Amino acid sequence: MPPISPFVFATCNVGSEASLKAEVFRSHGKVLTPAFMRPGLITWKSKIELPSDFDMQSVFARTSGFSHGLGKTIGDIASLVQKMGTSPLHLHLFPRIPPEDEWVEQDRARIDTLRASLSAALAEKNVSIQAPMNPALGDWILDLIVEPDSEQSLVGLHQHDHDKHPSPGGLPRIDQPPEAPSRAYLKMEQALAWQGLSREKTLSGLTALELGCAPGGASYSLLKRGIRVFGVDTGTMDDRVLNFQENEGPAFTHLRTTAGAVSSHSLPPKIDLLVSDMNLAPPIVLKYVEALQRRIRAKILIVTLKLNDRSLEEKIPLYLKHFAQFAPGPISATQLAANRREICLFSRV
Ligand SMILES: C[S@@+](CC[C@H](N)C(=O)[O-])C[C@H]1O[C@@H](n2cnc3c(N)ncnc32)[C@H](O)[C@@H]1O
Structure with missing residues (x-):
């Protein structure tokens, strides 16, 4: 059992720190006192001994867990990890300030070089580290949150669960193709990666x-994965989506109407995924999604809620x-790296 620290940490999108702090205060204000806050990272001290399965259950925290302090050099970090005495572990090394939308080569190279040096330093101290991806439920993950301009890292520890991101820091290395019609491509790809659905052919x-599909970034991501898409929006769709062909026929059907007016005869008999990205108030989005889900009984729901007002x-x-x-199974919620003032809800059978 890994050692439990009186400190906990959480990482979030830069700009969401106040939202995260307020959320944690609402749920754990009696127990957790803020310790320090930097862009993208907050730590708290606990007034009581926390159980080893303590989970902050925060939507704005993309990664959270026990904090074991700052290591200034690779040697310091290796010593801290060795003192923790926990192995084998998954090593998730990621930048405190996430790359803006896309990973550039320089960011990748910096993180990969640091990871290689650290793995070597840990191996010298007989600490064994597993491959970074695909942790199983219950696996312990060593989080190393790297400062922008130094080797200094916050050393954290968390346990993987169905609502936790499998990629380091919840920052999968996904590139948006230049022809993608909107940033919603990235949101969809990150949502699928969060839920372990991004492997080729899975879907x-x-x-x-998709409710609120125009101009078509999310639909483009789904189409490229071999999914047939029925998109609901009164807005104009990008031609690449409208003309996307599969088996010599169009793979996208545009239902040029509103979510509340979708008629059953325009829908196929079986729909596996229900996606919503409508720019409406959350209760209205949920009302429309619920009404459609009760009709179609999709196995997977991916819903974006816009939180324009704090x-x-x-x-x-x-x-x-x-x-x-109305969800088909257990629910999860997170703020994806590509989410601005919004969050992503997920459920599957
Ligand atoms: C953020 S955009 C969607 C982006 C889109 N998912 C993409 O991949 O490019 C929000 C969309 O919600 C649509 N919308 C707003 N109210 C709607 C409603 N009642 N029914 C369907 N779509 C709606 C808007 O027309 C707008 O195109």
């Missing part, structure tokens, strides 16, 4: 219904409660 042959953040637990009432 091929399925059918999706006062809506307090209501996230209510939105999740509503979502759980």
